[in-house]
Amino acid sequence: MREAYLSWPEAAWLVMQYTICANYLALPQMLYHMAGRSGWVVPFIAIAPAMAGSWAVYRLHMAYPKHRVGQFLPQLAGRHLGVVIGLIYSLFWLSGAAINTMLFAHYISATILGFTPPAIHAIINSGLAVMVALYGLKTLVRFTDALFLPIVVFLIFSWISPFLGDKLDLSHLLPLRASELAADPFGLMIAATSMYHGYTVILIAGPAFNPPGRSALLAATVGTLLAVPGFVTFSAYPIAAFGWPLAGDFAYPAGSFLEVLAPGGQGFPVRRFDFILTMFFRFIMIIASITYFFSAAQTLSDLVSPKAEKIHPVLVLALGALIGFSFVVLPDLSSLLAFVRIWLALGAILTIVTIILAVRSYLATTRAGGDE
Numbered sequence: 001m002r003e004a005y006l007s008w009p010e011a012a013w014l015v016m017q018y019t020i021c022a023n024y025l026a027l028p029q030m031l032y033h034m035a036g037r038s039g040w041v042v043p044f045i046a047i048a049p050a051m052a053g054s055w056a057v058y059r060l061h062m063a064y065p066k067h068r069v070g071q072f073l074p075q076l077a078g079r080h081l082g083v084v085i086g087l088i089y090s091l092f093w094l095s096g097a098a099i100n101t102m103l104f105a106h107y108i109s110a111t112i113l114g115f116t117p118p119a120i121h122a123i124i125n126s127g128l129a130v131m132v133a134l135y136g137l138k139t140l141v142r143f144t145d146a147l148f149l150p151i152v153v154f155l156i157f158s159w160i161s162p163f164l165g166d167k168l169d170l171s172h173l174l175p176l177r178a179s180e181l182a183a184d185p186f187g188l189m190i191a192a193t194s195m196y197h198g199y200t201v202i203l204i205a206g207p208a209f210n211p212p213g214r215s216a217l218l219a220a221t222v223g224t225l226l227a228v229p230g231f232v233t234f235s236a237y238p239i240a241a242f243g244w245p246l247a248g249d250f251a252y253p254a255g256s257f258l259e260v261l262a263p264g265g266q267g268f269p270v271r272r273f274d275f276i277l278t279m280f281f282r283f284i285m286i287i288a289s290i291t292y293f294f295s296a297a298q299t300l301s302d303l304v305s306p307k308a309e310k311i312h313p314v315l316v317l318a319l320g321a322l323i324g325f326s327f328v329v330l331p332d333l334s335s336l337l338a339f340v341r342i343w344l345a346l347g348a349i350l351t352i353v354t355i356i357l358a359v360r361s362y363l364a365t366t367r368a369g370g371d372e
Helices: 009-018 023-045 046-061 071-075 079-110 118-135 138-144 148-164 185-194 198-208 214-242 255-260 275-303 313-324 333-371
Strands: none
Touching: 009 023, 009 138, 009 198, 009 214, 009 275, 023 046, 023 079, 023 185, 023 214, 023 255, 023 333, 046 071, 046 198, 046 214, 046 333, 071 079, 071 275, 071 333, 079 118, 079 198, 079 275, 079 313, 079 333, 118 138, 118 313, 138 148, 138 198, 138 275, 148 185, 148 214, 148 275, 185 333, 198 214, 198 275, 198 333, 214 255, 255 275, 275 313
């Protein structure tokens, strides 16, 4: 019998970090490219599909409280279609691990550790992911719990401190133009649909909830809503700090904003305060990358061997090698951002598929109840 050890606040915390991850580096530039100055409002638009997705994973958890997605998909969608959908979930999560690993590796190499190749960061991060995956979900949860305080302090500081000085001019955020939001409607729809996808971790962590049931709904919704200020902050603050269109010229708008976030003036004791802030975000990135990796490995394991309680070490090592050498296929920022766009489109498709599966499960349960 599986141990139920995961409270909904712990799961919400995991959902929030899973959602923010390294998106704070890539997403602002992509939103600016799609919607110009008005891109900073997209995180608000994205709340609606995120709430639908949160409801969907909750319904699936209610229907299969003791099973993970790789275990119940063949039963819900049929054996062959269920395996195909499970493989798509795994591909999405594995790609997310690679994107988080390489995006942060490129950023660190370009800004702070200029003499350290991105490949070194990728290999180190993949090694951490392999270690946690071998020990299981409980180790991942305890790892995130241990980093709770420093990450919360950092997030609160990054949200509030800019208002304590003269670093922001909120007039730069206006005017909002419908024409900008309508410039790339397809891209905007994809970004809004897949932006808050952290709730999908419920599909992996469901059997560990204590108590099961509404804990999943609370974790998915609260965790998603906690991520909203993060996305708004790192989409809006660069525009408010640098003005438009200058904010759109930076490769990493949020990273550039962190560089001017240091409090005080010349007397402040830390010259590159962004180093410290970046290290806090590294914690979030590591947690997200490990969670993506674990989700992919667990789902593949469940599709092959549904009754196995632990992921086979050979599978973990093989997937770890793929992540560790992702720098080969994602050697620079331009190729990485192009891959992110494909990944977001895949995430939007999976969001819709998850909602369809939840509706199917709900209708089947309703009919079964009516027949009785």
